[in-house]
Amino acid sequence: MVKKVKTPAVELFWRWLFTALLLLVCVIVLVPMLNLLALSLSNPARVPEVRGLTVFPKGFSLINYRVLAANPLFVRSFLNSVFITVVGTALNLLVTSMAAFALTRPKLPFRRFFMVLIIIVMILEPALVTEYLVIKKIGLMNSLWAVILYKTVNVYYLIILMRYFEEIPPSLIDAAQVDGASNMTVLRKIVMPLAKPALATLGLFYGVFHWNEYFRASIYLTDPMKYPLQLILRQFVVLDDTASLIGSGTLFSYDEAARLSYDALQASTIIVAILPVLIVYPLILKYYARGVMEGGVKE
Amino acid sequence: MVALAKKKEWSLLLLLAPALLYFLIYHFIPISGMVMAFQDYRIFGKSPFVGFKHFRILFASPAFLQVLRNTLIISFMKIVLFFPLPIIFALMLNEVRSSILRKFIQSTTYLPHFLSWVVIAGIWIAFLSPANGGLNQLREMFNLAPKDYMTDKGAIRWVLFASETWRSLGWDSIIYLAALASISPSLYESADLDGAGALQKMRYITLPELLPTMVTVFILNMGFFLNAGFDQVFNMMNDSVISVVDILDTYVYRIGLLNMQYSFSTAASLFKGVIGLVLILAAHQGSRKITEKGLW
Structure with missing residues (x-):
């Protein structure tokens, strides 16, 4: 190997340069989001002062959020999203755990056959049209269940959970079964409590998935009062359909509504859609990111 | 049968049943329905078989060929051009010694990964x-x-590419950070x-270990x-740029669910x-060969 005298000063220079570049990335990630937050919180009269790189609100007002809270369509969509997320995630965890438990038991009949089925699910994606026609045929059109049930079992998560369940000593399970406990009891009382960290991680990922879902909702739901928040957000922000939100039902006088800026109202909608993700984000970092950083890659 | 029943526990099938029912509704029945790609689908009555008719129309259609081109170009940008960026990100982050700064950089750059494409598009x-x-x-x-990037075909x-990088740069670097941390x-x-x-x-230790x-x-x-x-393309495209960003999945959605050409879309x-x-089977084989770990 070639010998070279290394100068700490040079290394220090690089280290600072890297840090500066990485902080620049952080600025690029944060500024567009903080800008929308600032826009949403600014005093309506001073909204024109808020430019694209402004990160602090000009004045302060919650009027945009009050307008949203007074809009039945918006409030309803928020509640729909909460319902879809809570029920969907509970169902995800239950059904995925049951399947993972059954599939890791050596006594399961046709075990190899089921494993092949799971691989098929993983690599073959049905056509959008044929999925749509099946949902239509079984009468789930315009039902929240068509949206809730989509991805009830994510096969990748199923496999992660199976690996986790396999680590549980079989003697623990056998002992309980000798005592006469049913499979469901063993799963509920022994396996699931031992797999808590894995279930928490998967629950967070399933939860974020449901909260962010809009596409299945857009093709399966026809009644706007059933729409989740992301779909309302898409109409309002992406398709720029401003009439849908400002329209009827606001408790504000015409004067006040006229002073509002669509941009600020759109920004507030985006912030409301981000907020629940921000609330669980520390948990995601705690359970997932740290696990990956310290324990090697699990996925 | 009696001997088998002793060994196998049939009640376990009950635990598997809900998952199987889900796979049946959302995967297996729709997959078997894809036979309609070879039929002229009719809502009522029998759908007649038409062989490869829809495929012939598909490959003869300039619109489809443009969609295929768009898909390949956009994928190339997001997979090949993007590829080195998370590696560089991880290598730089690995040099940051302050743990507070590291945590700040990580928690900031992982966040966009958890936002929906509707939000990111907004x-x-x-x-x-x-x-x-x-x-x-x-x-x-x-x-x-001033320039209007969203409606500019060239931009x-x-x-x-930029919004994908914005969303995934930090998150996709995690796997490399883990690999860096495991170098002795x-x-x-x-x-x-x-x-x-x-x-x-870097050249003789880090890069070979990351390879x-x-x-x-x-x-x-x-x-x-x-x-x-x-999801990204669907939320970021508009009429001005559709010709250069329309990809297979958006095309399938439009002709299938909006124009209701069911068989054609299924084809x-x-x-x-x-x-x-x-591609996936090749990836599985390739991954098995190189790392002894397949996709499943």
């Missing part, structure tokens, strides 16, 4: 707005005329004793080459599925 549409967007405010500082694919420090110590410089350590991870990530991504990111899906299957 953020980017605002940021790129020609009227008052952040990027145009920057252009103004350099005395450049929109780079908007897709003794390798660097003995290199120090030999008087190796930073560049030499298996890089190869795995690259191969796995290749398996999804025809996807190109439906396009089937084409995508078959190529995708070949």
Whole structure:
């Protein structure tokens, strides 16, 4: 190997340069989001002062959020999203755990056959049209269940959970079964409590998935009062359909509504859609990111 | 039968039943329905078989060929061009010694991964707005005329690339950070004793140690080459740029669910599925060969 005298000063220079570049990335990630937050919180009269790189609100007002809270369509969509997320995630965890438990038991009949089925699910994606026609045929059109049930079992998560369940000593399970406990009891009382960290991680990922879902909702739901928040957000922000939100039902006088800026109202909608993700984000970092950083890659 | 019943526990099937029912409704029945790609689908009555008619129309259609081109170009940008960025990010982050700074950088850059593409599209549409967007405010500082990136055919694919990077740069670097953390420090110590410089350590230790991870990530991504990111494109496209960003999945959606050409759309899906299957199986084999770990 070639010998070279290394100068700490040079290394220090690089280290600072890297840090500066990485902080620049952080600025690029944060500024567009903080800008929308600032826009949403600014005093309506001073909204024109808020430019694209402004990160602090000009004045302060919650009027945009009050307008949203007074809009039945918006409030309803928020509640729909909460319902879809809570029920969907509970169902995800239950059904995925049951399947993972059954599939890791050596006594399961046709075990190899089921494993092949799971691989098929993983690599073959049905056509959008044929999925749509099946949902239509079984009468789930315009039902929240068509949206809730989509991805009830994510096969990748199923496999992660199976690996986790396999680590549980079989003697623990056998002992309980000798005592006469049913499979469901063993799963509920022994396996699931031992797999808590894995279930928490998967629950967070399933939860974020449901909260962010809009596409299945857009093709399966026809009644706007059933729409989740992301779909309302898409109409309002992406398709720029401003009439849908400002329209009827606001408790504000015409004067006040006229002073509002669509941009600020759109920004507030985006912030409301981000907020629940921000609330669980520390948990995601705690359970997932740290696990990956310290324990090697699990996925 | 009696001997089998002793060994097997049939009640376990009950636990598996809900998952199987889900797979049946959302996967197996729709997959078997894809036979309609070879039929003229009728809602009532029997759908007649028409062989490869829809595929012939598909491959003869200039619109479909443009869609295929768009898919390949956008995937190339998001998989091949993007590929080195998370590696560079991880290598730089690995040099940051302050744990507070590291945590700040990580928690900030992982966040966009958890936002929906609807939200990200909203953020980017605002940021790129020609009227008052952040990027145009920057252009103004350099005395450049405002530009509408979202409706510019020459720019929109780079908007897709940039927003994908914005969303995934941090998150996709995690796997490389983990690989960097698992390199034995003794390798660097003995290199120090030999008087190796930073560049030499990078070239002879770090990069070779990262290589298996890089190869795995690259191969796995290749398996999804025809996807190109439906949610992103669907939320960022508009009438002005549709000709250059329309990808297979958005095309399948439009002709299938909006124009209700069910069989034709299913044929396009089937084409995508078959190529995708070949790519995924190749990725699986490739990954097994190189890292002894397949996709399943």
